[in-house]
Amino acid sequence: MEEKKSNLIVTIKKWHTVSSWTWGAGDDNCGICQMPLDGCAPECQFPGDDCPIVWGKCGHKFHLVCINTWIQRNINEPTCPMCREPWEFRDD
Amino acid sequence: MSLREKRLMSELKSLTQKTPDLIKIVKTENLMTWLIEITGAEKTLYEDETYTLQFRFDTEYPLKPPEVVFLQESPVHPHIYSNGHICLDILDESWTPALTVESVLLSLISMMSSCKKKERPPDDSSYVRAWKKNKFSPKKTKWFFHDNKV
Numbered sequence: 001m002e003e004k005k006s007n008l009i010v011t012i013k014k015w016h017t018v019s020s021w022t023w024g025a026g027d028d029n030c031g032i033c034q035m036p037l038d039g040c041a042p043e044c045q046f047p048g049d050d051c052p053i054v055w056g057k058c059g060h061k062f063h064l065v066c067i068n069t070w071i072q073r074n075i076n077e078p079t080c081p082m083c084r085e086p087w088e089f090r091d092d
Numbered sequence: 093m094s095l096r097e098k099r100l101m102s103e104l105k106s107l108t109q110k111t112p113d114l115i116k117i118v119k120t121e122n123l124m125t126w127l128i129e130i131t132g133a134e135k136t137l138y139e140d141e142t143y144t145l146q147f148r149f150d151t152e153y154p155l156k157p158p159e160v161v162f163l164q165e166s167p168v169h170p171h172i173y174s175n176g177h178i179c180l181d182i183l184d185e186s187w188t189p190a191l192t193v194e195s196v197l198l199s200l201i202s203m204m205s206s207c208k209k210k211e212r213p214p215d216d217s218s219y220v221r222a223w224k225k226n227k228f229s230p231k232k233t234k235w236f237f238h239d240n241k242v
Contacts, residue, residue, distance in 0.1 A: 032154065035102070041095075069155060
């Protein structure tokens, strides 16, 4: 018996795509503002590129704006708010 | 919303939802001034004694520590003055913005719990006499932290 092949012709009128993103920082909150790291610090308007997060060499992570306000207070000897080790940005 | 307001709202929410034992939030009508009661832990010199603390958060919170004092009667303790001022490093030079109202309260309860003898700091009367002249904030005091045993 001959196999019948039918070609269904469809026209896609529109589609919806969904994607999600994360900084890869888990569900942690920022130790300075206490907002989620994947969320947005009080000084920022939008999560994401507007409010990036940074890691210190000690392994602790914060919103960039939050750690910057803290570092500016202690510009000579900045320390990590979590472990009090000298604060140094981790080079990625 | 400022960093201070947002932080305080988030701290208040989590502290109200899950208040640790020995702690009672009394009044926070004004987000910048909180009154909190703490009760001495069981089997310590302060068991069942309740004291009221006032927390004030200035515009630099949480980059600077809150001002924390005991109101009315303060516990008799080698690091607590009779005017309610507290000599505790995390309320001064050892503050970091990762500390919270809750961690300050737990430190105070722990500081009281490890006390072996109820007595005032050796310089209590001269400190309080100086303070009575212009009622300065404890944040204006230059503290020396010399004893971490109690």
